[in-house]
Amino acid sequence: MKNKKSSDIFADVREKHPLVHHITNYVTVNDCANITIATGAAPVMADAPEEVCEMVAVAGALVLNIGTLNKGQVESMILAGGMANDLKIPIVLDPVGAGATRFRTSTALRLLDELRITILKGNPGEIGVLAGAEASVRGVDSGGMAGDPVKIARKFAALSGITVVVSGATDIVTDGKRVLLIGNGHPLMGCISGTGCMAASVTGAFAAVTNDPVMASAAALATFGIAGEKAAAYTHAPYSFKTALFDELAALTPEDLASCAKIVMK
Amino acid sequence: MKNKKSSDIFADVREKHPLVHHITNYVTVNDCANITIATGAAPVMADAPEEVCEMVAVAGALVLNIGTLNKGQVESMILAGGMANDLKIPIVLDPVGAGATRFRTSTALRLLDELRITILKGNPGEIGVLAGAEASVRGVDSGGMAGDPVKIARKFAALSGITVVVSGATDIVTDGKRVLLIGNGHPLMGCISGTGCMAASVTGAFAAVTNDPVMASAAALATFGIAGEKAAAYTHAPYSFKTALFDELAALTPEDLASCAKIVMK
Amino acid sequence: MKNKKSSDIFADVREKHPLVHHITNYVTVNDCANITIATGAAPVMADAPEEVCEMVAVAGALVLNIGTLNKGQVESMILAGGMANDLKIPIVLDPVGAGATRFRTSTALRLLDELRITILKGNPGEIGVLAGAEASVRGVDSGGMAGDPVKIARKFAALSGITVVVSGATDIVTDGKRVLLIGNGHPLMGCISGTGCMAASVTGAFAAVTNDPVMASAAALATFGIAGEKAAAYTHAPYSFKTALFDELAALTPEDLASCAKIVMK
Numbered sequence: 190m191k192n193k194k195s196s197d198i199f200a201d202v203r204e205k206h207p208l209v210h211h212i213t214n215y216v217t218v219n220d221c222a223n224i225t226i227a228t229g230a231a232p233v234m235a236d237a238p239e240e241v242c243e244m245v246a247v248a249g250a251l252v253l254n255i256g257t258l259n260k261g262q263v264e265s266m267i268l269a270g271g272m273a274n275d276l277k278i279p280i281v282l283d284p285v286g287a288g289a290t291r292f293r294t295s296t297a298l299r300l301l302d303e304l305r306i307t308i309l310k311g312n313p314g315e316i317g318v319l320a321g322a323e324a325s326v327r328g329v330d331s332g333g334m335a336g337d338p339v340k341i342a343r344k345f346a347a348l349s350g351i352t353v354v355v356s357g358a359t360d361i362v363t364d365g366k367r368v369l370l371i372g373n374g375h376p377l378m379g380c381i382s383g384t385g386c387m388a389a390s391v392t393g394a395f396a397a398v399t400n401d402p403v404m405a406s407a408a409a410l411a412t413f414g415i416a417g418e419k420a421a422a423y424t425h426a427p428y429s430f431k432t433a434l435f436d437e438l439a440a441l442t443p444e445d446l447a448s449c450a451k452i453v454m455k
Numbered sequence: 456m457k458n459k460k461s462s463d464i465f466a467d468v469r470e471k472h473p474l475v476h477h478i479t480n481y482v483t484v485n486d487c488a489n490i491t492i493a494t495g496a497a498p499v500m501a502d503a504p505e506e507v508c509e510m511v512a513v514a515g516a517l518v519l520n521i522g523t524l525n526k527g528q529v530e531s532m533i534l535a536g537g538m539a540n541d542l543k544i545p546i547v548l549d550p551v552g553a554g555a556t557r558f559r560t561s562t563a564l565r566l567l568d569e570l571r572i573t574i575l576k577g578n579p580g581e582i583g584v585l586a587g588a589e590a591s592v593r594g595v596d597s598g599g600m601a602g603d604p605v606k607i608a609r610k611f612a613a614l615s616g617i618t619v620v621v622s623g624a625t626d627i628v629t630d631g632k633r634v635l636l637i638g639n640g641h642p643l644m645g646c647i648s649g650t651g652c653m654a655a656s657v658t659g660a661f662a663a664v665t666n667d668p669v670m671a672s673a674a675a676l677a678t679f680g681i682a683g684e685k686a687a688a689y690t691h692a693p694y695s696f697k698t699a700l701f702d703e704l705a706a707l708t709p710e711d712l713a714s715c716a717k718i719v720m721k
Numbered sequence: 722m723k724n725k726k727s728s729d730i731f732a733d734v735r736e737k738h739p740l741v742h743h744i745t746n747y748v749t750v751n752d753c754a755n756i757t758i759a760t761g762a763a764p765v766m767a768d769a770p771e772e773v774c775e776m777v778a779v780a781g782a783l784v785l786n787i788g789t790l791n792k793g794q795v796e797s798m799i800l801a802g803g804m805a806n807d808l809k810i811p812i813v814l815d816p817v818g819a820g821a822t823r824f825r826t827s828t829a830l831r832l833l834d835e836l837r838i839t840i841l842k843g844n845p846g847e848i849g850v851l852a853g854a855e856a857s858v859r860g861v862d863s864g865g866m867a868g869d870p871v872k873i874a875r876k877f878a879a880l881s882g883i884t885v886v887v888s889g890a891t892d893i894v895t896d897g898k899r900v901l902l903i904g905n906g907h908p909l910m911g912c913i914s915g916t917g918c919m920a921a922s923v924t925g926a927f928a929a930v931t932n933d934p935v936m937a938s939a940a941a942l943a944t945f946g947i948a949g950e951k952a953a954a955y956t957h958a959p960y961s962f963k964t965a966l967f968d969e970l971a972a973l974t975p976e977d978l979a980s981c982a983k984i985v986m987k
Contacts, residue, residue, distance in 0.1 A: 208594045215481040215747040216754050216766050222482050222648040223694065232648065233552070233594030234482050237525045240558035247555070247593060259769045286765070289779075292772035327779060328740045328765030380971070382754040382764065426968035428755065436692035439646070474860045481747040488748050488914040489960070498914065499818070499860030500748050503791045506824035513821075513859060527791075702958035705912070 195408035207249030207397035214256025217383035230394035241269035249397025270304035288318030288326030320345035372451035373414025461674035473515030473663035480522025483649035496660035507535035515663025536570035554584030554592030638717035639680025727940035739781030739929035746788025749915035762926035781929025802836035820850030820858030904983035905946025
């Protein structure tokens with residue numbers, strides 16, 4: 190059932206070709222643009238305060254990523270996010286490095302406070318820090334979260350009304366009621382820069398075509414993970430793998446998703 | 456004749472190795488740097504107001520791309536462009552996303568008004584919007600142009616004194632008098648991020664070594680398109696194709712251009 | 722002896738996985754992130770004045786690269802560098818384009834003056850200009866240095882107390898007393914954008930795990946160069962080579978370094 194629903198969402202992305210507006214970091218931005226295209230959606234990156242409201246107004250989703258945040262960019266996130274909220278356009282927040290510096294932590298908390306975020310996607314350290322659990326982040330890498338990540342994510346989702354995604358070998362997706370575990374993916378995805386950011390872009394594309402952020406997140410992570418599995422089937426050299434990851438996602442079909450997705454309800 | 460002239464310009468790029476100063480977006484900037492090198496020229500990216508005039512003064516061409524514009528960057532474009540005009544250094548303008556937001560449209564129009572742009576290269580939506588035709592742009596993708604693109608481009612070129620390039624399956628290049636149609640290229644070039652920006656970089660390299668912006672544009676687009684055709688001959692996976700596109704351009708010779716260019720006068 | 726010491730440093734990078742904080746340009750930043758990972762270290766890019774001190778405080782090294790400098794970023798470099806100095810965290814400075822514009826030259830000189838830089842790595846033109854020799858830079862490419870580069874680098878290192886690295890077919894590393902020449906590498910490394918910046922990132926990773934900046938620099942350049950040699954063994958197409966360069970660095974072992982490093986004392 191879940192796989193069927195996932196593949197329907199994926200088919201919708203391919204058919205509707207939604208515009209995904211990114212306000213994101215300058216490290217992985219090209220990867221985010223290309224992975225959005227490979228998913229079947231159309232990326233646009235725009236962060237000037239003069240235009241973000243107009244740009245997001247025609248988008249299907251807004252992806253906010255604080256990987257190389259600065260004061261001006263955060264104001265643009267607030268502006269674009271406010272417009273997205275007014276127009277009921279879903280927002281995916283990737284709180285890159287929250288927990289590593291006070292500026293990142295406070296910015297992520299501010300975005301969670303001032304905007305209605307639809308999906309919050311982070312590594313265990315980032316989500317743990319934002320959920321008030323014992324957790325740590327070094328640079329942009331998770332230092333782990335103490336306690337049961339499912340419980341922590343579920344409670345945080347229930348309290349905040351946000352769909353929370355914790356990335357990992359098994360990804361967790363929860364809105365506080367439902368908890369889905371996604372078993373797709375490959376360890377090589379952790380050996381290159383940008384896969385976390387790319388996962389948020391894919392999630393934005395999926396969130397643009399459905400009102401169910403839990404299924405959108407689960408389907409997006411399964412889709413991206415399956416592309417990784419297929420790529421790892423023929424190359425284990427990390428940068429050849431990166432090229433293959435894009436190629437496999439571009440070639441993936443909703444039928445592949447239906448047959449390969451490992452999404453289970455906990 | 457055209458192919459001969461094209462291949463001479465290409466040979467000149469390879470021999471003279473012109474410096475191409477870019478003020479461009481942070482999404483595809485690495486692709487622009489690498490495609491400039493593959494063409495045979497030398498890229499430099501610099502956008503600080505303190506240095507753009509000095510940098511452009513030693514360049515062979517200036518490429519302005521508003522893909523992720525902001526107020527400060529636009530001021531640097533005006534500064535660098537003014538110096539380029541004073542020194543008769545050609546300017547290529549890629550009005551990425553003009554028509555999608557008022558900030559992009561007004562910035563493109565301001566650059567066209569305050570600077571003497573040599574070559575304006577855009578997709579049908581962007582050029583249509585700037586030419587005052589019925590046209591639309593969604594994000595950075597063309598929504599199409601109503602009417603005959605050749606007529607619209609030609610009239611716009613004649614009125615403005617700018618060489619206008621409309622990208623597409625068949626590219627249009629016109630200065631209002633001459634109209635050249637370029638038939639090279641491959642649909643896969645539209646399946647990855649950045650090919651539009653890269654085409655502007657290649658055009659900058661060609662414009663740096665000749666006083667004929669129409670032939671420079673046509674030769675550049677044919678060159679880039681042939682590289683795409685050669686790459687598509689052995690891979691249809693989009694990201695493998697991207698690597699192959701760079702490799703084929705780096706390996707392309709003026710003789711290849713002379714024998715493969717599809718440039719016709721309309 | 723040198724090869725043994727080099728391979729020990731490389732083994733330490735792989736084991737300790739140091740965080741390398743970059744304040745760098747937006748052209749090659751993704752390459753820098755990925756090459757840092759391939760080396761065995763963890764990259765983080767952060768340039769907001771609100772967070773750079775906190776970020777660098779947990780890093781093993783700071784890499785400053787002025788490839789697309791702007792006023793705000795330079796202030797962040799001064800802030801982060803001051804904190805790095807207080808905490809005795811090594812700083813690698815890559816003065817990209819120093820000599821090409823007064824803004825780049827004066828910024829590089831200011832960073833050398835206000836901070837205790839550990840390792841200064843540049844091409845012959847950049848180092849020549851900063852050392853007060855007759856030298857030139859066009860865009861970001863060396864226009865060469867008049868005189869004996871070893872003598873000039875050695876004198877500059879002795880006067881400044883900085884380890885000076887001059888990149889080239891044979892790289893020079895000197896602290897004014899010792900002079901090491903590194904013969905690894907391949908001409909293809911000069912045919913793609915970003916290898917200079919990447920070399921600085923690898924150097925940062927090595928400098929993070931030893932108190933000997935001369936050996937750190939030599940070992941880093943040998944490591945990076947050997948990866949290039951191994952990649953060039955099976956592809957000469959520049960962008961396929963780029964992928965292979967990353968893959969080979971990721972696969973390289975300290976044993977490979979011990980057996981293939983060409984480091985000689987002059």
